[in-house]
Amino acid sequence: MGIIIGIDVGGSTTKIVGFDRDGKMISPLTVKANDPIASSYGAFGKFTDENGIEISDIEKISMTGVGSSFTENGLFGIPTEHVTEFNAIGLGGLYLSGLSEAIIVSMGTGTAIVHAKKDGLIEYMGGTGVGGGTLVGLSKKLLGLSHVSHIVELAKDGNVDNIDLRISDITKKDILPGLSTSMTASNFGKVSEVATRSDIALGLFNLIFESVGMLAIFAARSRGIKDIVLTGNLAQVPQAKMTFGVLNNMFSMNFSMPDKREYATVIGAALKQFENNHGACC
Secondary structure, rough: EEEEEEEEEEEEEEEEEEEOOOOOEEEEEEEEEEHHHHHHHHHHHHHHHHHOHHHHHHEEEEEEEEOOOHHOOOEEOOOOOEOOHHHHHHHHHHHEEEEEEEEEEEEEEEOOEEEEOOOOEEEEEEEEEOOOHHHHHHHHOOOOOHHHHHHEEEEEOOOOHHEEEHHHHHOOOOOOOOOOOEEEEOOOOOOOOOOOHHHHHHHHHHHHHHHHHHHHHHHHHOOOOOOOEEOOHHOHHHHHHHHHHHHHHHHOOEEEOOOHHHHHHHHHHHHHHHHHOOOOOO
16 A cells, blocks of 8 residues: 555546655656546556556545546545646646746646645636647648647748747837847737748747746736746647747746656646645655
8 A cells, every 4th residue: 555646637648647655756657548537547557557556555546637527436446536637737846846836837738827835825827728729720720730749840940030020020129128129029920921831830839838928927927936837748849948948038037847747737636645645745
């Protein structure tokens, strides 16, 4: 007995992680399936098999995510509890970043923004429907691509100057001291006739990341902090580093993208249950 399992059941993927009694994390993994029940059992089976875990080793399962309601009766007779996704996002973001307080941004199909403190405060601050779903939906129509990995590859050769209208395109004077004229005035506001498919792909990433980034900055400013932790599947793509790096410098914020950031929510779900059963972890 003693292992706490966390499972995050999404619309198309399910993630799973574990913590042993000493608070050591057991490497997370992801499985893909359209059915939440099938993906939950599939993730559980793969995870326990790869890590040599027996049913008797597991103390409790902590579930979160949009599909977690389909497994309310538990898995394999193991006690199961539900953790709200926002609590899981906050706990997981702080754990991965090592920070005691931060704005945690979870970029999945849409985007959620949470203010989290190590003392237990988890505050949902809102979010936006702009996220991975936006990327895939617009890409299908504009580029004929529906796989994120293909959009990422295409965007590598893109030039966003052929897509976005900059402040420097509409004025030669400073609008405000310190406000760079290279800042975007309008996403897709200057689509050139010579814009390539790669330019459009990069423009889509820039549209999403700038929109999410500015919402996160507003949230951080409202709480008087500068640390913003980016998590979720979309935070993994290489184009994120470029856009958020620019926002870092332009607005003097501390955007960070910790390792295993795509697993932040499921890690937070497991941590919440670990704390309930054994006290503060890690």
